[in-house]
Amino acid sequence: MFEKLRYLLCGLAMGAADVVPGVSGGTIAYITGIYDQLLNAIKAFNAAFFRDFFTGQWKRALGRVPWGFLLPVLLGVGTSIFSLAKLTLYLLKTYPHELWAFFFGLIMASIVLMSRGRSFRGQHYAVMAVGAALTWWLTGAGALNGMPHSYPYLFGAGFIALCAMILPGISGSFMLVLMGQYTHILSAVAHFRVDVLAVFAAGGVMGLMTFSRVLSACFRKFPAATNAFLIGVMAGSLRVVWPWHRGPSLALPPFDGSLLCAAGACALGVALPLVVEAIATRK
Template structure:
């Protein structure tokens, strides 16, 4: 039962990381496995490599907290591979509805992350505004077109996977900023092994190194770090605004025209469907939070 429960929590994290707006770290946080996840990832170190080299698998399993880490990772992988094809279809055929849903998800996630700031002082406010300004600039300045070479795929994996352990910023959203969200989704749905191996190599390197940095930042600069993350999420709303006007296009490697530079515009008419989907995304995040708090109260 413990294995199944951890697998389900991993599935929820994986689902969140496929959606550019919900953080797998947020799901880990509200489901009560966040701190153990950080500490387990930190154990992928030289000691683990030495134990592996000496084939001392039982000690390696205990050192890595394998009974916890394995079901969580399996759950994440299950969700990612099962949802990638669906997300690719929805983004192509129902873009406004999908982005409206994402918009609501990000707003709700940002508000939940704000509650984790213990004290709002001038440093937290400056961190919030700086994070929002940087994210807004990145979303406005970075074109959709980025290299599809192996080194950039590895870099994308290293940066995006770090978001999985951040309560408040989505790995899928980072891929959006890097212009690699649909590219990686397509690689997953088509089982493009070379691309996936490059992405995975970067992800492993990124998450192992970043877990140590994140642990230190949250321990010594908790409120400033969380406020920065919240600002980054607020600034990201520029990227997921559902209604866009394409200003410039480019031809991708398959000969198809793709948007290169876009500008946010207001909709031609009031769209009830988009509003309802935005509200549904908002309600989903708060529903998860309310359920997690109810479970926590029962355990006490």
Template sequence: MTALFRPGVYCRGIAMGAADVVPGVSGGTLALITGIYEELIATLGGVRPGLITIWRRQGFAAFWRAGNFTFLISLLAGILTSIALLARLITWFLEHHPVPVWAFFSGLIAASIPMILKPLVRRGPSQWATFLAGTLAAVAISLAPGLQGAGAGPLVFFLGGAVAICAMILPGISGSFILLLLGLYEPVLQAVRDGQWSLLAAFAGGCAVGLLSFVHLLKWLLSRYHDTVMALLGGFMAGSLVKLWPWRIGDESGLGEHWLTPHQYAQATGEGTQILIAVLAALLGMAVVWLLSLAAPVHNVAKETTD
């Protein structure tokens, strides 16, 4: 009998949803950390019109199994639950206690990088070059200036959703941060708060189109060049640490940020250096990765055939 719900995947969805709310943190990173990333890519890449044929010829149960829909439904339910219940809490912590929050995510990602790279079979010049390229790309994205999103309509929401969803499934590149760069982060949150369903429907449509288009390419790359792609994703994660530096403040425009030393941060905000709490939060993030690695070690759904 086909299971209709996977509690473990649901919990991982909650973690992904919480990460996607935070600009600078990628839900794809949490998928990698919790060991479901490659199953996610393989499952999304398997959503195709041919599933309808399976339904007609073999029945609904075969269709459901072929599409791995129990996995998708459980994961999506966790993500939506997290966004609905944790978005306000996370944004409150980011507003009132940003240093420990960013330090926690920094520790989470820093501890994840060696865990992602350790299982790789190939570690030659091409993998290290790809890792470096991914790091530089993520740093460039992290330092890019934002855009204004005033007056965004359904078409802008659609295109923004298509671009952001591609980033959301790439570890180290935050979909929320891409929305910030496009000037759509606040408009999207405002649409959620105000129940602007036409804009949200356009955004969701863009996400669906972008996801189903991009994931097939990513699935093919993982099947052909698994270790090189994973090295690239590890580089994305390493580069994202620039964006997660805990001691920073926004500039006057509200679109950029200034990276500071703890002492400079204390002088600018009057809140103290918070070094000890930042270290403890980073260690907590590392401990979470270690616990997750014990509960759900990273596994390979796509095997490398050539590199």
């Protein structure tokens, strides 16, 4: 019973992290010590599972999945996401500069955490620069504001975002910001738009079943290059969460009281992941 409660609490923390761009649910899973179990639970939905399931061997198919672990985690993730969606929407409307500054700080701290302890060589910095340049170009204001909310695009957004959600250091919500879908999906969660959520979830399940294995192989075979590319992606994405824009261009902040509030929010965003990581390391 204690283990089930622990998995539920881990899921609650992961869900809370996944609502916020810049904080990775995979990082929370790693810190809380359930990351390997999570990957193994996802990999349980393999060809053997689907073969048994679609040939009527339901008991054998379901027996392949560690439900005692997976159900409490999923319950916790879902509870957090649906509980925090309306709060995040409110903050986006009421305190947009402060909230985006907070996200900016979170992403900077995530870059620091992903870079810590890594020994990169020249080619890895080149890969990092490519990731940063590509993301900076993709997240131009024109691309960000012009993204459609059609079902095929929502399916693709779910495919990428849920795959990113399980990776330490890169946030699924951050990927939604990158694709211009963050506010749309958050609103769908807050107002329970079943059609949008169903298409998004279908893409997410497909991503977890397929692309996540490709990424796992990249981490296994090319760990340094993969991490370098992800760090570059996060660095280039800072363009998205910069709180001040003037049309398609970045703008300087106003030098008034709002700048102090935004700076404080940014500092909090930087400190939060670093403090959590320091506590976890100490324990």
